[in-house]
Amino acid sequence: MRKLCALVLLCILCAAALQAQELNTRVQLMAPTVPNINKRNLEILQNTIREFLNNNKWSNETYTPPERIECNFVITITAWDGSSAYKAEAQIQSSRPVYNTAYNSTLLNISDKDFDFNFNEGQSLDFSDQNFISNLSSLLSFYAYTIIGLDKDSFSKLGGTHFYNKAQNILNVAQVSGNKGWKAFDGLRNRYWLNENLQNKSFEELRQFIYDYHYTGLDQMQEDPAKAAKKIAALLSGLKLMDKQKLGSIFPNMYLATKADELVNVIAVLPDPQDVIKAYNLLAEVDPANINKYEALRTKGKR
Structure with missing residues (x-):
């Protein structure tokens, strides 16, 4: 027993x-x-x-x-x-x-x-x-x-923030190993710069966007797609606050590339073509690296 x-x-x-x-x-x-x-x-x-x-x-x-x-x-x-x-x-x-x-x-x-x-x-x-x-x-x-x-x-x-600090602890102790990717001079797109960007106040607008985009935008798409898409389109203007010189850094570059196709699908839900064009112009400004993906929105907005 x-x-x-x-x-x-x-x-x-x-x-x-x-x-x-x-x-x-x-x-x-x-x-x-x-x-x-x-x-x-x-x-x-x-x-x-x-x-x-x-x-x-x-x-x-x-x-x-x-x-x-x-x-x-x-x-x-x-x-x-x-x-x-x-x-x-x-x-x-x-x-x-x-x-x-x-x-x-x-x-x-x-x-x-x-x-x-x-x-x-x-x-x-x-x-x-x-x-x-x-x-x-x-x-x-x-x-x-x-x-x-x-x-x-x-x-x-x-x-x-707490978990980025934890990742930084790992990064700091790993720098003694001599392995690549842990130090600033190992390159511009490595673990060091990813962690630095995630904790840099210059990118707080992007971190704020991540919350608003998902929690107050995508999570509402099922209930009211047009309203949620309009909310997300309005959020794009906040990304313009980021330092233009920093848009090519690893964090915004990685995140916006990850989201480009999804953003196209979301913005395409907007019923007003003028809102679509406005969103396209904002995306072209804050994420020129993925302009080819956003061209579908420009085409849709002109119909």
Whole structure:
């Protein structure tokens, strides 16, 4: 009887632990151009990464299974030394659900070209936000906190700040490793600058936009599409407050590129062609890099 009670208690605790985690991550690991790579080790590594992201507790909050943040890590091995050293690139995506729909809106879609690490078969991944343990655990932890931060920003005004600070802790301790992507001089579109932008007051308008766009815009689309689209169109003028010299920085560049197609679909709902043209002009000004995608709105507005 005692054994049965202990088993039931263990099941309850396990179920509670599963409900507590923040991320629901799918991981795909591949090495299409690397000959003779250890396929078994890749499969073990893929499972290890997925378990690290999904089973670690990244906050003090409890998430129910439907609340867990959907994310994808597609990691492409580009070189292997025959032992434990891997050179890799990663495509990292995350999304959040739109209220009362089956649609998920992308929040993060970023390519990391310096996703290099060491891993031995049977090695466990340990987590610490105060000490450098391995580049792989630092990479995964950094993006876990960034993903949660962006998700928080979409549900509350500047709600992700605490998690960007956590990501900065990871970044600071990882700089001693000598691995690329953690320092300012490693390039203009790396982890250092992503974290810097997310915490820079120059981009608070964009973070504010993320909240207003999702929480007061997209989440209302099911109830009144035209009204929600008009609200979102009005929000675009706030992006003009950003320093024009900073529009090419990694955060606005990444975020607006991620949202371009979605914005076209939302603005196209506007019933008044003049409102469509006005939104097109704003988008062309704040996001000229994706002007080709916005041309469909200009065409629609002229009809």
